[in-house]
Amino acid sequence: MSKTAKQAIGQKILAAFRAAGATEVAPDILLPAETLLDLYGEDIRARAYVTQDPIRGEVMLRPDFTVPVVQMHMENGAEPARYCYLGEVFRKQDHGDTRPEHPRDNEYLQAGFELFARDADADAQVFALFHDILAPLNLRAAMGDMDLLMDAVRALPLSGARRAALLHHIWRPGRFARLLARFAAAPAPRNFADATAPWTGLRSPAEMQARIDRLEADAAEMPLSPQWVARLERLFAVQAPAPEALRQLRAIATEIPDIAGAVDRLERNLALLSDRGVDVGGIHFDASHGRHTMEYYDGMTFSFSAPDRPDWPPVASGGRYDALAAVLGQAQGRAIPAVGGIIRPGLVLELGGRILGERA
Structure with missing residues (x-):
């Protein structure tokens, strides 16, 4: 499918984000590698395209939009704001030395929305926005919460x-x-053992x-x-429609009390989504959902996938990333909670191209 057709779908999604109050921004395509390496560690090299500039040093083709958007926002202040964007990202998708039979795109279009806000319903706002935009495609909605898992790990007697x-x-x-x-x-x-040999090496x-x-x-x-291993494995394995998952998590919280706060937040988010007209019974909750997304998510995560295309990546994905916003804002002494997500216009096009307001 042509880039022009994908761009046209991307512009429709962008218009929906602007209608939700977002300001359009256009981050650079070539980004300093140092910041991304500090955030992700050396693992990012396996997926990003890295090159060397004689003046700027090591740089990367943009692997995603969130980091440059957060940097831009924190440099200009840490007040509530909404941003949207449309452009290419570049990631190494396939491993090995030979071309696979069905290679995934290394360069593809993303349309995204980022919300910086201290509102208690920010998670529900973003999830509901993506849910409504994508409703005509009948996608499978999934949700997780990295806060649950991290609180459980912090509770381990280690x-x-x-x-x-x-x-x-x-x-x-x-x-x-x-x-x-x-x-x-x-x-x-x-x-x-004690040794008399001389020290060698860089250390x-x-x-x-x-x-x-x-x-x-x-x-x-x-x-x-x-028993702690069993508790952790049982928590990480929770998969069910969201209301049933909530019941299971309540039971696990009696054994891992430190996750009770995260379970309360999940219950609140589901109630807020229901108030916004989302059928929470149709959301699949997977406690390990966030472990397969970007590493900076530290709260709610979500995705919308094509149920008949298990070989595809999610059509849309996102989540909360408060820690990332705090890290990138610390140089200016600023911090604000943040949540956002992206939609892949190319996959929307392959599914017929209909979005909010274009129901068949």
Whole structure:
């Protein structure tokens, strides 16, 4: 399908975002790599296109819009605001050395909406906006909440270092599971024998000793009890229509009281969505939903997918990212909660191109 046709759909979505009070912005395509690497770590290199500029240093083709939009907003103040945008993002989608039979687009169009607000109903506002715009496509709505998972990890009876390691890998389910299994097992003995050999390598003796001290302290920790592993696995596995998921989460909160606040917020968000005319019984809640989205989401996450196209990425996705906004605003001493999302006009076009106000 032509770029012109995708752009036309993108402009319709953009008009719907503007009608919701958003100001259109156009972030740069070429972004400083330093900020993105600080936020995501070196993992971002596996998906972004990186190049070198003789003056600006390392730069990346825009892998998403949220970071530059947040930077722009924080530089100009941290007051309530709504923004929308339309443009290309660039990501490496396929791995290996050979071209796959059905390659995914490395350059594709995104239309997005970002809300900076302290309103208690901001999550519901954004979800309902995307729900209404996409209603003619009969997509499958899904929701998660990273706050639930992170609060549960913070509640584990582990050292701060071990909890931090689990939180760092919470978006990488395989690594997280292996780490959890290691923390639940008896520690392997370590023997750091004294040696008279000279120090070599880039690390200093003090850095090496600090590393040895951390490993010895970790080996001395008691293993995580099986009941905590079971509680965590049961929480991460919750999948059900939103009202039923809420009931299951209430039951789990009796065993992990630290998630009660996040469960309360979920209940409030579902009530607010219902007030906005959204059938919450039609929303699929997946406790691990946010683990498969961008790493900066730290609250509600959502997606809208084509039920007949399981091979596709979500047609739309988004969520809350308060911590990202705080990190990018700290240089100016500013912070404001934020939630937003994106729609892929190309996929909307393939599904017929109808959006809000164009029901068949």
